[in-house]
Amino acid sequence: MISDSALLLNRAILFVTVLLSGWSAECWAAHWNVGAPSNQLLDTTAVGTIGEMSGVTYLGPSPTAGLHRFAAVQNTGGVLLTIDVALSPTGTLLSATAVSAQTLSMSLDFEGTAYTNPTRNSVFLAEEGTPGIREYSLANGAQLQSVAIPSVFANRRANRGFESLARSPDGTTMWTANEQALTVDGDVSSAAAGTTVRLMRMEVAGNSVTAAEQYAYHVDKIHGTSTFGSPQSGLSDLVSLPDGTLLALERSVAFTSPLYLNRIYEIDLTAATDVSATPFDAGLIGQIFNPVSKEQLWSGAADNTNGQNLEGLTLGPRLANGDWVLLGVVDNGDPVSLNTIVAFPLSANPSADFDIDGDIDGQDFLAWQRGFGKSIGAAHSDGDADRDGDVDIDDLTFWQSAYPAPLSATTLAVPEPAAISLLLFIVGSMIAVRRLGN
Structure with missing residues (x-):
């Protein structure tokens, strides 16, 4: 049976994971x-x-x-x-x-x-x-x-x-x-x-x-x-x-x-x-x-x-x-x-997440399929994984190598020190509250 402290820790990790996921969606990473x-x-x-x-x-x-x-x-x-x-x-x-x-x-x-x-x-x-x-x-x-x-x-x-x-x-x-x-x-x-x-x-x-x-x-x-x-x-x-x-x-x-x-x-x-x-x-x-x-x-x-x-x-x-x-x-x-x-x-920075929704799936393949053959001026959203301005087999190869990618690799970055500190603070606070309640 899972202990109260372990349960609290799991809940804290889930909370911070969701929070970090939200930050990841809002933060813009250079291409x-x-x-x-x-x-x-x-x-x-x-x-x-x-x-x-x-x-x-x-x-x-x-x-x-x-x-x-x-x-x-x-x-x-x-x-x-x-x-x-x-x-x-x-x-x-x-x-x-x-x-x-x-x-x-x-x-x-x-x-x-x-x-x-x-x-x-x-x-x-x-x-x-x-x-x-x-x-x-x-x-x-x-x-x-x-x-x-x-x-x-x-x-x-x-x-x-x-x-x-x-x-x-x-x-x-x-x-x-x-x-x-x-x-x-x-x-x-x-x-x-x-x-x-x-x-x-x-x-x-x-x-x-x-x-x-x-x-x-x-x-x-x-x-x-x-x-x-x-x-x-x-x-x-x-x-x-x-x-x-x-x-x-x-x-x-x-x-x-x-x-x-x-x-x-x-x-x-x-x-x-x-x-x-x-x-x-x-x-x-x-x-x-x-x-x-x-x-x-x-x-x-x-x-x-x-x-x-x-x-x-x-x-x-x-x-x-x-x-x-x-x-x-x-x-x-x-x-x-x-x-x-x-x-x-x-x-x-190559990426096969063409619809920028945080995962690499069939929708991204369809984006590549629609853009395939564009030889100049292609945007990333057209299926240009390597950002060279065209949509070709190289981009499909990159999509294949990234699919299916784990959620943690496509939507969540490694927590920054500030995020880790936040996690420890939340866990500590929740355990302290639990002890006071006892």
Whole structure:
């Protein structure tokens, strides 16, 4: 016969298990992992003096076998650089060489960069001044179009407009954001508090680009109390991953160690409020809204020492081991930063729980079956277990390996120390009450 103490213990464990299960359903777990960076100084011998690289985008394999080609824009002089990089099988950056330089038809404060496709052969560039999103030909540098921007972004602060640009691998969506809060949305960042910016999604149909939803994003505060130069903590770039996940690169500068601190976050839009319409189009101050959620994937100095001004980040090639590369560029427009190229290994957290209900079952197989054959732009909910943007046999294999998974492995995480302490407290309290009753 079970003793009273054992019965109380079982009830306490059941109570905490249910409680933990509820927490697990509400907590959001990141889908991606970012590893420690490697870096190389850009070899500029072929193009001469360059400076202030601010945005970067992946063009694809280089004509030189074994290399990968990127384009980086300078925020002065209206110049677009072509760069070839060599990567190890695990994504370590081995070399970076500037191949050519294309002068654009306009010289603006260009920041974010997003490649279209080989047929269009162009890049979209975000510029801080207007702010604006403009498309330029890679063949001759001519401007092809300028995207209509919602009027609320005219409330930008000087040199704090559109700093970022990302384009989804399937070419149907682009994203940008202002670096720090619009004057109608709140204060700039400080050592005491961060700043609220607007993520703006753009719908891409053929060559037509239209502004769509906007979401509030809270940038972290400056990482030190003593600042120099232009103290700030802002959103410096966005990256769109194969499964539609959006990453954010934040940059903080302060007179501390490191001088420049960068943070990479995974963004969750699920519960966020669309702030593109009334009353938010007049400003966020005094309004009630849900910002996007974010989960930190990496934080540190891009050069692994005292920090440099990492401004641009893009999704690079997929590696033979199934991982990816995030490639970044440093703006050398200050005394401590150089023309540095940075590479981060990026890996996915695979999951066959496509309907996100806490288990892996036949409903998840049906989700895979409905999505099977989608070759680009597939979301996890379509049956993309490995988050590579397609639904194929690899995803079915992963579902088979996980089915049927024990409940404890799919819905309950290993209890954190705080949860264990809670369990012991509840058990102790229940036993104490029992003894008092006797």
